Amino acid sequence: MLEEGRVVANAQIGELGTLLAVRAPEIAAQAHAGQFVHVRPGIGWDPLLRRPYSFCGIDRRAGEIELIVKPLGTGGEWIAERHVGDALDLLGPLGTSFVVRRDTRNLLLVAGGTGIAPMRVIAEQEAPRRNVTLVMGGRSVAYLWPSDRLPPGVEYLTTTDDGSFGTRGRVTDALPALLGWADQLLACGPWPMLAALGRQRDAADRAAAAFPGGRTLLDAQIAVEQHMGCAMGVCRACVIVTSEGNARVCREGPVFALGDIAFEAGEPATVGVH
Amino acid sequence: MPWRRPRKQVERPIDVRRSLEESLEDAAEGEEEEDLVELVDLDGASIAEAAAGEPDAERHPTEIADKLRESLAGAAITEVRAVPHAPPETLPEHGVDLAVEAARGLWLKNPVLTASGTFGQGVEYAELIDVGRLGAIVNKGTTPRARPGNPQYRIAETPAGILNSIGLENPGAEEVARKYGKVWAKLGVPVIVNVAGYSVADYVFVVEALDGTAGVVAFELNVSCPNVEGGMLFGSDPQLAAQVTRGVKDATDKPVIVKLTPNAPNVVAVAQACEAAGADGLTTINTVLGMRIDVAKRRPMLGTGSGGLSGPALRPIAVHLTYQVAQAVSIPIIGAGGVTSANDALEFLMAGASAVQVGTATFADPTAPLSVIEGLAAYVRAQALASIRDIIGAALPRAE
Numbered sequence: 001m002l003e004e005g006r007v008v009a010n011a012q013i014g015e016l017g018t019l020l021a022v023r024a025p026e027i028a029a030q031a032h033a034g035q036f037v038h039v040r041p042g043i044g045w046d047p048l049l050r051r052p053y054s055f056c057g058i059d060r061r062a063g064e065i066e067l068i069v070k071p072l073g074t075g076g077e078w079i080a081e082r083h084v085g086d087a088l089d090l091l092g093p094l095g096t097s098f099v100v101r102r103d104t105r106n107l108l109l110v111a112g113g114t115g116i117a118p119m120r121v122i123a124e125q126e127a128p129r130r131n132v133t134l135v136m137g138g139r140s141v142a143y144l145w146p147s148d149r150l151p152p153g154v155e156y157l158t159t160t161d162d163g164s165f166g167t168r169g170r171v172t173d174a175l176p177a178l179l180g181w182a183d184q185l186l187a188c189g190p191w192p193m194l195a196a197l198g199r200q201r202d203a204a205d206r207a208a209a210a211f212p213g214g215r216t217l218l219d220a221q222i223a224v225e226q227h228m229g230c231a232m233g234v235c236r237a238c239v240i241v242t243s244e245g246n247a248r249v250c251r252e253g254p255v256f257a258l259g260d261i262a263f264e265a266g267e268p269a270t271v272g273v274h
Numbered sequence: 275m276p277w278r279r280p281r282k283q284v285e286r287p288i289d290v291r292r293s294l295e296e297s298l299e300d301a302a303e304g305e306e307e308e309d310l311v312e313l314v315d316l317d318g319a320s321i322a323e324a325a326a327g328e329p330d331a332e333r334h335p336t337e338i339a340d341k342l343r344e345s346l347a348g349a350a351i352t353e354v355r356a357v358p359h360a361p362p363e364t365l366p367e368h369g370v371d372l373a374v375e376a377a378r379g380l381w382l383k384n385p386v387l388t389a390s391g392t393f394g395q396g397v398e399y400a401e402l403i404d405v406g407r408l409g410a411i412v413n414k415g416t417t418p419r420a421r422p423g424n425p426q427y428r429i430a431e432t433p434a435g436i437l438n439s440i441g442l443e444n445p446g447a448e449e450v451a452r453k454y455g456k457v458w459a460k461l462g463v464p465v466i467v468n469v470a471g472y473s474v475a476d477y478v479f480v481v482e483a484l485d486g487t488a489g490v491v492a493f494e495l496n497v498s499c500p501n502v503e504g505g506m507l508f509g510s511d512p513q514l515a516a517q518v519t520r521g522v523k524d525a526t527d528k529p530v531i532v533k534l535t536p537n538a539p540n541v542v543a544v545a546q547a548c549e550a551a552g553a554d555g556l557t558t559i560n561t562v563l564g565m566r567i568d569v570a571k572r573r574p575m576l577g578t579g580s581g582g583l584s585g586p587a588l589r590p591i592a593v594h595l596t597y598q599v600a601q602a603v604s605i606p607i608i609g610a611g612g613v614t615s616a617n618d619a620l621e622f623l624m625a626g627a628s629a630v631q632v633g634t635a636t637f638a639d640p641t642a643p644l645s646v647i648e649g650l651a652a653y654v655r656a657q658a659l660a661s662i663r664d665i666i667g668a669a670l671p672r673a674e
Contacts, residue, residue: 046434106571230637234394244346257339
């Protein structure tokens, strides 16, 4: 649906981006973790394309959603600069959402960069009913999600490329130790992170018995970051290659089974239109 | 409620600034919500699950993968979550004569169409807007066999426009007929099939595959494709364009519209050749070739290097070519290129077009095609015209 949202808060989250809280009761009422809104960057035709942002917060009671906006290009900058009280033209909620299995007791969430958005929504929703561990990776401490914006009870582990906070290395390096514990794994992040996860899954697929927690990898779900045109399923600009052929990230995705993505087909556009 | 899953205790902080009643209300509200979520979780539960108040283990281990398979399996679409059609008498355009002959023999209730490639198969945007208000829709370019399309990137933004290089990704003519035939019949809007191919036989194949499909009222030929024999674009050469037009005209009784490419050396000559070959109408224009360079990577941004430019940036070129072609042919013209508003549509109509297509604007504002209809109706009323047809060609030089 189309809804005119109203910005209710604008906060800078380190180098990660701007966290916009937007009052949009109709969209909030239907939104699920993993889905996104397509935001119009202005009221004119230049810049022209809407920008897709995954929900980073869904508050049905307040009728509010939160989005992390990276100021990429003139469109991203315009959206990131919206102040409290400004209107925002929203199209959504769009796409598929994560499915948390009912029998999952130990839930492992993996986030890279702005991929924290849907993971934070799931952490908020699932922390009261399951054991939730969130692992987040970033370039440096400035690219990590602040722990005070996570619900209490969520175990939060971090990795940084430069070792400025948490474990030095990639987020996927931290996973093997956790896979044996986890009943289910959900992830969102840049393509190289997801591809590394895909390689770990391939290894588990070849030797499931020898791979602790291999089952968790085999059933993992991921949300793919991709730039888009229409986000309504018509333009086919956002397709990626899956085991079933081309799939539109805006319709069949953005949430996919990890095993269905053909990572060997190459990297799709993941940096946003700019 | 016959059963309920045992609730976990959730600690709720009491806000001391609020009254106890308010706080309790808040807490209760949250509980209701959580109960709702849990009941939804249990919706469709087996008797054993309901009795235990807990789901069986691994009930949906592959739900996401199943969804993908279902979505891409290609089952015929029979239902669309379409917004309901509004009663005609409640619409702003009601009572205004907007009817036009968009191509010879093709009368539409208003001159606003959607452009090929920007409106899918009509079913997608039907979830958002009342497509029954449109004059017609033009479907995604259809080829004889399925095409996977081009590598990424397929789209890049440009000043007031976009470059695209999708590569005619489509499921093939027979699959389109099978998958969308049922739903087109009840979409409540005429469908024009956009036809693409690499030989005259390709175009004829697509037209024959879709000629009998319910809802299809005409064919629009995308001649911006290279001919396999020689590699020249069908639309860049008058003789090639005429060959395709003639071949398709012989294969169908429905109106045939040729979508002209601005990348031809002499667009007017192609237009005249198509008219002579029996075309019932022309669309001016398809996208203009363009390129963007990714300066960080030092290579073209699009996967195929170049792509087609569309959007408002294109409009003056499209209006100019419409104006030129309109003076050279006597068949109707459909203007296309950067239409965002009724004023833009009026430019095309006054330049000699009988109808317009809204394309790229829909990506930014899905209601744009409907706003154009409303704006044209308001114009006819404000100018006290008998019909929108009165202004077609109004800006053309007067005949001697």
